[in-house]
Amino acid sequence: MASAAGPERRILIDVSTSLRWKGHNPVGIVRTERELVQHFLNHCPQAAFFSYDSADDAFWLVPREEVAALFPAAPTVSATTPSHGRLDEKVLLRFRSDDVVVSVGLQWDIAYMVRLYAEKKRRGMFVVQMVYDIVPIVMPEYCVPGMERKFPQFIVDAAWTADLIFCISESTRRDLESYYARVGLKAPVMARALLGSDIPTASLADPAGKLGLVPGEFVLYVSTIEPRKNHQMLFNIWRELHETARESLVPLIFVGNVGWNTADLMHFIKASEALHPDYDRVMSDVADAELDWLYRNARFTLYPSLYEGWGLPVAESLARGKVCIASNASSIPEVGGPLSDLLDPLDHVGWRDRIRHFLTDGEALAAREAEIREGFEPASWGACMRRFQDDLFAALPR
Incomplete structure (x- = not known):
């Protein structure tokens, strides 16, 4: 396993979902992205953060200060990747060939995979995607109308774009591998992501x-x-x-x-x-x-x-x-x-x-x-995110 410090490469963490959900109590996928973001903010000096704006079809760097504001009580490590820009200005993200791009949010709604694929073809970044389930494929009748079209497209685009897919269960991995085989696509390398069961409780003393x-x-x-x-x-x-x-x-x-x-x-x-x-x-x-x-x-x-x-x-x-x-x-x-x-x-x-x-x-x-x-052995979010970071770094090309 790689050390906690990891490789000297820029680790780009997508915070689009967390920023969209700002001001609301996190649930499910939002909680997972926030836990990952908080971990890399606190423990990975080479981490940088970005979001996607569909209005101008562009990726923008998000200052560490703005990301830290999502977690006001959390300390952060000193960054080896500079914080780009003030909170009131936008700085375009320019991908580099040695970048590692990590997305664990609601990518099928944010819908930037085609644009990311084009950037990868041009720059050659290492792309990591989380897949939680494929409900809109196996049970489309239980999903919001329209998901039966856009979600399979996201899953197909992920096969073309991602170098590594994290799945949150063996069930999801089996379903995803089965779907890729059915549609004739080569599945990317897959790894298991663990989820924590602890819940922050500092916000309200006696509810x-x-x-x-x-x-x-x-x-x-x-x-x-x-x-x-x-x-x-x-x-x-x-x-x-x-x-x-x-x-x-x-x-x-x-x-x-x-x-x-x-x-x-x-x-x-x-x-x-x-x-x-x-x-x-x-x-x-x-x-x-x-x-x-x-x-x-x-x-x-x-x-x-x-x-x-x-x-x-x-x-x-x-x-x-x-x-x-x-x-x-x-x-x-x-x-x-x-x-x-x-x-x-x-x-x-x-x-x-x-x-x-x-x-x-x-x-x-x-x-x-x-x-x-x-x-029962509970898993903490901190331990799960350390495992995610270690598995990610171990999968990177040497």
């Missing part, structure tokens, strides 16, 4: 009063609210348990931003006089400290998604010693293995019975929590 929940008296599902995440099944189960086992029922808390094609579900939730608001609630734009409190104080957690690239909320739950009843689809079994209670995400009866089991049998719940505390 309990604000959230209005009793510790241990709610069940938690953390996920963007959209059809693929299978919230409707959980709503139906809570409706059923309200009729058949109300004495043991506790509120079901959905934590996540409301996504596309959810109007019917949101109507069901708000219009259900039996459940809302005493037995079901939706919380969006939750701060990190609030999210950490919710995990630590939930009775247990749920994750019935139909398909994922990883399943970060499963890891975040297990890292806090909480039982997680989770889907057995795609990558999700990789997260916790036998320490997750895995069920078919289409098995309504199985989910209902397992939920009722943990709602009514406190001893079984406590025993399962003890197994999780004994067996």
Whole structure:
């Protein structure tokens, strides 16, 4: 492995997604990019940062000071790559042949891969891309309209442009390799990227009063609210348990931003006089400290998604010693293995019975929590980003 100092090459980190998300609580891909950016800002003197502007089809250097402003409490190392420009001026990024270009954000939305390919053909940089999943290819019906066209194009462009692709699970790697074989493209070299399960908590000392929940008296599902995440099944189960086992029922808390094609579900939730608001609630734009409190104080957690690239909320739950009843689809079994209670995400009866089991049998719940505390090994974002940097440097041509 390369040393922490790494090669004497400029490491260009794309911050386009983080800048677009500025002022909002990070989730999923945004959190991953911010953790990577913060790591390279703090530990890699030769790192520089850039963003892409589609209006002028250009890449611009972003001053380290502006990047550091995303993480106001974090110290930074002295840069060997100069900080270009003041915060109020734009400096065009001119690629060099020995540059390493790293993108881990929402590239299919930012859509600069064709331009980057042209720059690579001209300059010869080493390009690194993260792929989280290929949901729009394997399940296009569960994606925002238009993704079934632009996302496959991004994946094809990545095959032509990237020298190294990091995948966040073995499931994603298999799906991606299978797709490239199906369309007749040679897959780039692939590596595994690990994701952390720790959550920064300095922003709010005691969120309990604000959230209005009793510790241990709610069940938690953390996920963007959209059809693929299978919230409707959980709503139906809570409706059923309200009729058949109300004495043991506790509120079901959905934590996540409301996504596309959810109007019917949101109507069901708000219009259900039996459940809302005493037995079901939706919380969006939750701060990190609030999210950490919710995990630590939930009775247990749920994750019935139909398909994922990883399943970060499963890891975040297990890292806090909480039982997680989770889907057995795609990558999700990789997260916790036998320490997750895995069920078919289409098995309504199985989910209902397992939920009722943990709602009514406190001893079984406590025993399962003890197994999780004994067996699960949480991964910190810091350790995962150090591993990413080491694997990246080891893959660079000598």
